[in-house]
Amino acid sequence: MTGHPPQALAGTPSNAPVAPTMLKRRLGLPLLVLYGTGITVGAGIYVLIGAVAGHAGVYAPWSFLLAAAIMALTVASYIELSTRFPVSAGEAAYVKAAFESRLLSILIGLLTIGIATVSSAAVALGSAGYIQQFLDWPRELIVIAVVVLLGAVAAWGILESVVLASLFTLIEVGGLVAIIAFAVYSDVPIGAALSNVPPLEVTTLSGIAFGTLLAFFAFIGFEDLVNVVEEAEQPYRDIPRAMVLTLLISTALYVLVAAVAVCTVSIERLALSPAPLSLVFRAVAEVNPRTISLIAIVATLNTILAQMTMASRVIYGLARSGDFPQVLARVSAATGTPVVATLLIVACVIPLALSVPFAWLAEGTSLATLVVFASVNIALLRLRYRGVLSAEPHVSVPIWVPGLGVIACLAMIASSLLR
Template sequence: MVSLRREVGLLGLIFYGFGLIVGAGIYVLIGIASGLAGNMIWLSFLIGALLALFTGFSYAELSSLFPKESAEYVYAKKIFGKGIFPFLIGYIAIVSEIVGLSVVSLGFGRYLTSFIDIPPRISAILLISFLALINFKGITTSTFFNILLTIIGVSGLLLVVFAGIFHANWSSFNFFETPSLLNVFSASALIFFAFIGFEGVANIAEEAKNPRKIVPIALIGSILLSTFLYMLVGLSSVALVNYKTLATSNAPLSLVISKAFGNLGYLYLSFTALFSTASTALVLSVVNSRRIYGMSIYGELPKFLSKIHRKTRTPYIAVFLTALISIFFVLLEQIDIIAEIANFGILLVYASVNLNLIYLRKRYPKIKPSFKAPLNIKNQSILPFLGLATIFFLMIFLKPISLLIGLVTIILGIIFYYFLQSKKSKFAKLHSQ
């Protein structure tokens, strides 16, 4: 039987997580967060990172026990058994990230219009198609391109840091100036969404070398690396441009870079934003095809979706299906409304992972993972409980349309589950006769 290749090392895994986290979101988010937290944006990023780490440690422990593709589905299935709950978690993760791929690709298209007069939808379709080909070529090729795209993309953010270090007046800068301490926490809730993406590392575990050891390290490492970069970018931004001015800008980082390097800096930042969005889109393409493959292997989705190409060792049908559905969403006029499923969906998936770890520790107290979440009281870590509390708190900040579309997605998932079950039942009866 043809299987996936274990070719991704620790550095490649960290870049998968880092590339997915540090996408286009920071380019807009920095302005809104600065307006809330003021010069204390560095603390908001630190708190946001802690909120992400609560769930990150749950992923790390579970991935050391079950290093499989379609991680969240596998965790729920192994702990709770087969049924509608694991299916819905896997299904919501797939839908959320396919929509995410469409939205990020459209973001790429919008950045590209600064350089080439081409409709964003056309650019998005071309990007999705090109990345599907890279994904199909193999995990080594995908890893190489992701590292390359991420390095170029992050160079724009490093230029912001460089500008802050050498052009800001640090002697008169007040690190603790803020409109309100409460606002610092409000900004951290918003900033949490800038850390979404670390879970992608767990979903390519079957292609990692020694996954039980390196996947947990890569998960936590990608969050910590992103935190360090985000804090430096945030500090540099408010040190160069007053936070009140940043809050009113549609392109806050462009404003920051222009102050230090003029129009040339602005063009370079726009150029690197293309690579940041392309990197995020590539990882979403890879991760989502592995989610589909993983659920197919366990019989939750049609078996043909788990077919592996003999030469490239990639789940090629899942790769191109991901691309086709993403292109379909790109072509929809109401894509911005549909995109609301992404935030709701990923929060629901995170909640399930924290719940899985709590239940695992309770039901199997003698289990020995190679990586264990810290801060334990008796047999339970307090981190998944904090992770659950964080997620329920963050759901308050979601738009009503996010919750409505999320509910509709769950209902459609339930219908889809029972449709697949009925097909399996008919197929089994046919073969038993």
């Protein structure tokens, strides 16, 4: 990947309305990496490992490794586009620049907001389930309390939100690192599991392929980094680095945890358990399973906070460009955050969480995310084809990267619809 010097700006209307107060640049590389890793690792791996192992068997680490390779294509496309157009509501800005269509830009922006809102609602339900193990409150009351409190944190300030999210990240990642550390201490044959090359058999390879489809969704979340680009201290340098480090850290954790899981717990028990990592944790550490439940609560809270923060920035970006009402572009002079946009997200998440089944929310999030990923890759191809230049110094990736990224996303969409 190479850098390009500043050139003529394209895709950003010169008469776009400007927000009364700009967002504050308060995020350095360490906080960006913790933010990205926290969203990506999130709550998914704590339940997803069982489903992946159920299809890929002892070759589950291969499924996670292949999913990471596929995701790397879209990560690369996001890196180029985020350095070309370092603005909030990134996906919408990319599409507007590529197709010069305000309608298409608004649709992608709405889809991105919808993904974050629906994902927050789904994870809030999961969080309430874990919290009920410790607090005898009605699920509906827990959902409302969680969303309102995290919405207040998101409105308090971007630095405060990301610092809290970073603390959550250290705890949830610490849970995965603890599993790996206990496994090493107990002489679990992790190396043998990682070097276990699958045979060239149709049944085995098809199981790994379907496991890869499931594992792909464990890597979703890195893209939220592009929507805090206006709050990064040095966006051109730090956003690409944060994306790459997020992918590398997540991949290492997933592959090692998958290796430990298939070495310590039977595939049948992993596949059938609603909390497979609790089984793994108990097998390698003999620790009370409530410990992993506490970590899972932290993971879910982290995901909700990050998704609501991201959604409010997309709303802010669209409002500032004139696509949404200007009231949504207002930034509090005291907190440096789009408070009205944040309140709107809170008001949308709560009724969704209280009225729509969890399975529908999760499936809708996955499919919509793939549509956005495909649109981002297509936007980059379109920009390259039209020879659109950028006023920003930007990273440049080989043209085959977004091409393969589109193919991978469309294949995932087809697989999801045909299941």
